Amino acid sequence: MHCCTYNLALLHESYFFCLDSLVHSCCDLEVHVEELNMLCLRLSSLAQCSGPFLQVSPLIPHRQGFRAHYKHTSEVLKMKQYGGVIKPKTKRAKRFLDNRASKLTENVKNAMIMKGGNTSMTVTQALKDIYALKKPSAVLYKKKNITRPFEDSTSLEFFSKKTDSSLFLFGSHNKKRPNNLIFGRLFDFHVLDMIELGIEKYNSLSDIKGSKCPEGTKPMLVFAGDAFDHENEHKRLKSLLTDFFRGPVVPSVRLAGLEHVLHFTALEGKIYMRSYRSLLKKSGCRTPRIELEEIGPSFDFILRRTHLASDDLYKTAHKQPKALKPKKKKNISHDTFGTKFGRLHMQKQDLAKLQTRKMKGLRKRRGPAAAAVVTGETSLKSTEVE
Numbered sequence: 278m279h280c281c282t283y284n285l286a287l288l289h290e291s292y293f294f295c296l297d298s299l300v301h302s303c304c305d306l307e308v309h310v311e312e313l314n315m316l317c318l319r320l321s322s323l324a325q326c327s328g329p330f331l332q333v334s335p336l337i338p339h340r341q342g343f344r345a346h347y348k349h350t351s352e353v354l355k356m357k358q359y360g361g362v363i364k365p366k367t368k369r370a371k372r373f374l375d376n377r378a379s380k381l382t383e384n385v386k387n388a389m390i391m392k393g394g395n396t397s398m399t400v401t402q403a404l405k406d407i408y409a410l411k412k413p414s415a416v417l418y419k420k421k422n423i424t425r426p427f428e429d430s431t432s433l434e435f436f437s438k439k440t441d442s443s444l445f446l447f448g449s450h451n452k453k454r455p456n457n458l459i460f461g462r463l464f465d466f467h468v469l470d471m472i473e474l475g476i477e478k479y480n481s482l483s484d485i486k487g488s489k490c491p492e493g494t495k496p497m498l499v500f501a502g503d504a505f506d507h508e509n510e511h512k513r514l515k516s517l518l519t520d521f522f523r524g525p526v527v528p529s530v531r532l533a534g535l536e537h538v539l540h541f542t543a544l545e546g547k548i549y550m551r552s553y554r555s556l557l558k559k560s561g562c563r564t565p566r567i568e569l570e571e572i573g574p575s576f577d578f579i580l581r582r583t584h585l586a587s588d589d590l591y592k593t594a595h596k597q598p599k600a601l602k603p604k605k606k607k608n609i610s611h612d613t614f615g616t617k618f619g620r621l622h623m624q625k626q627d628l629a630k631l632q633t634r635k636m637k638g639l640r641k642r643r644g645p646a647a648a649a650v651v652t653g654e655t656s657l658k659s660t661e662v663e
Contacts, residue, residue: 377441381600385525386462387442388415389433393449394423399456399479400448406482406574407446410522410539410552412492416440426459427582430468437463444521454581460517464586464594471584472514474548478577485573490537490554495524497535497555502543511543513585533557538569548578 365371376384390408392401408417424432426447433445447459456476462469482489498519504511522539538553553569560566586594608620 381598385414386444386520387440388444388446388521389418389436389440389442390415390446391418391422391436391448393425393447394421395450396421396448397450397456399476400450400458402481403456403458403476403479403574403576404446404448409482409492410496410574414524416442426461426468426471427473427584433461433468434463434466438466446521457581458578460514460521461584462517462520464590468584469586469590469594470513470517471582472510472517473581473583474578475581476576477547477579478575480573480575482573485571485575487570487572488554489572493524494537495527495530495534496522496537496539498522499538499540500543501540504543505541510580510583510585513583514548514580515541546579548576548580550574550576550578 365374388411390404390411392404404417408415418436422432424447426433433447437443437445443463445459445461445463447461449457449459451457454473454475456479458474458476459471460474461471500515500518502511505515506512518541536555538555540549540551540553542549542551552572552574554572556568556570557565558568585591608622610618610620612618
């Protein structure tokens, strides 16, 4: 059994997974069938593959060896594949798999909000307040998760597959990094970006009295500070916070629905987050007067560790399918505000044939009328000479 465990550890360290070597290494060992099955399932999960599937024969008495027979040609070929997984047998399972499959227009991004093995009251309350802002597109884990995202992100990737979430917020607290929050996002169920922020000052939703915005209100995001436009880490942080708090994509919003404002300010190495409620007041004209009322939560963050994706991976994550790209139409363009412009192509115009306005006195006369005028002029000349 020690030999089998040692081989599994080597495979895990080298990231090279082979079920054949595991089976052959266990052939001369007196191992229980359940233990071998558990090892095979563990190895398959580490390899992130669905097979091959093992069929283990019953335990043979000692000195005759242990024989494990596996069939992946006959069994796997009998199973019809459906998008990389076994074909569902019920309509409910089919709907579930269709919902998890990739789409041209993706669903609203869900967020996982979890805390580490050691947290403080500040971090716990901050996670609850951010969960209140993110609802209903969020999942709050109340139990502790002993993991370190910057060292090992496998548990985060596992939970993201389980809940179909592409965003996460992880809270922790220790002596070296007190009151710590990690904002992150995933691409294809693998960590793309992680940015660690430390809480220096915090006011919760309950600390600031007043009426709050309804659940699920789409916020307006405001970013102030030159760092969000010039520094690479702050650019990624701006993109990450926009992804986290933007809410669902809607075609139109009514004026009364624009009542929640999230303001982020980058100043002197710190990031200030404030939450306001916009109030529409009477102004005596058609345009209302707007006042802002702070509703919380409010944070004073300091930037700590970062884990940013490479430029190639970041570009791949932003790639859109061709079906979503609008087809180009000739002679039609749009400006930054979405105004549609058309261009007309005309043939070259002959200006000689252009119809202009002609005065009646300058018009040329033709026929007998013109001849009469000419004879009249000649008779007048002859009388003058005489």
